[in-house]
Amino acid sequence: MSRDFFDELTDPTQEPCDLAPANETDRRLLEEWTPLLALLRAGAPENGIDLIPRWERMLRDAAVEPVRHGPTRWQRWGAPVLRQAAVLLIGLALGATGGWAAVGKSQPAGKPRAGDHYSMDERQLMFRVLSQENGPDTAVSLQARGELARCVGCHAAALKDRLGPVPLGMVVPRG
C-alpha cells in the first residue's frame, strides 16, 4: 500500500468513492475497508456541544485566573545582582590563585600575572564598572569594595590610590 494512499484512505474528510487507488494493493484495501470507513463516518459521536456561552460568562466574571509558572518578582530583581556578584567572585577566584603565589613580585600593570585571566587594567575596569553601576550603597557595591580591599594584598602597588576606605569589619590580607 502506498503511503499517500493510506493517508487519503484514513482522512475522515475524504469520501472513499473519491479515492483513486494507484495499484492492486490499494484497490483491494479500499474494497476491504469501505464498509468500515462508512461505519466510522456514520457512527461517529454527534457534534452536540457549545461551550461558548459558558466561556463568555466565565470571562465576564473574570473567574479564571492563570497559573503563573514564571519567576517571582524577587527572582526577577535579584537575578541580575546575583549574576554580577558571580562574575566578580569568579574573576577574583581565578586571579587570586596566581595572585597569592606572586605576592611581593612586581609586574608591569598591563600584563597579567601567572594564573590571572585578566590583566591589571581589565580587572580595574571591571571592578570600577561594577561599583559604579550599583551605586555606593548597594550590596554588590559593598561587596565589590570589600573584594577590592582583598586585592590590595596582591596588587598593592597598582591599587593603593584607587580604593576608598575599606568597609568596617573587612580584613585586608597582607601578603
Added chain:
Amino acid sequence: MELRLLEPDAADMQQVQAGCLDRFRPLVARHQSAMFRYARSRLGSRTLAEDAVQEAFLAAFRGRHTYDASRPFRAWLWTILANTCSRLAKKRAERATTAFAAPPEEWVDPGASALAALERQDERRQLAELLAQLPDEQADAIRMRFFGELSFDEIAAVLSCSAATIKSRVRYGLEKLAGWLKSSQESPR
C-alpha cells in the same frame, strides 16, 4: 532572518497571553466539536465528555503562559484533552461503570427523525463496541484520526511517539475492525 506567519490558533493564543482574553473564545469555537467527538467516544458518556472538554479548555486557559507559539497549538491542546480523558476514564473505572452503561438515548441526535435516529443509534453503538475491543493505544489513535480529524504528525505529538508508530497503530486497528465487522455481517444475528 526568516519570517513565519503564525497559524490562526497560535496568533489567537499569543493575544490571549498578552491579555486579550476574548481571543480564547474563537479557539473554543474552533476546536470544541472535534474534542467532544473524541471524548464522547473515549469516555462513553455525554456528560463526562462535556466535562472533559470543558476541563481541558480551562486547563489550557489557566496554563496559557506555558504555551509556546512556535509549536502547533492543536497538539498542545489535545495533549491536555488526552490527559484529562485518561484521568476521568480512570475515575470512572474505579467506580466500576462500563462504557455502555449509558442509556441508549444518549447516542441519539436530538431533532432527528425517528427512523434515522434509530439507525444512527445502532451504528454508534456498534462502532463503540468494536472500538472497545481494540487495545487502548490503537483505539485512541483511530479516535483522534477519525473523530478528532488530527493529522498523523499531530497525533504523534500528542501521544509522544513517531508518526510511523501512529500509522501502524491505526492500520492494525483498522484491519482488526474490518475483520470483526465482516464477521458480524456474515454471521446470522
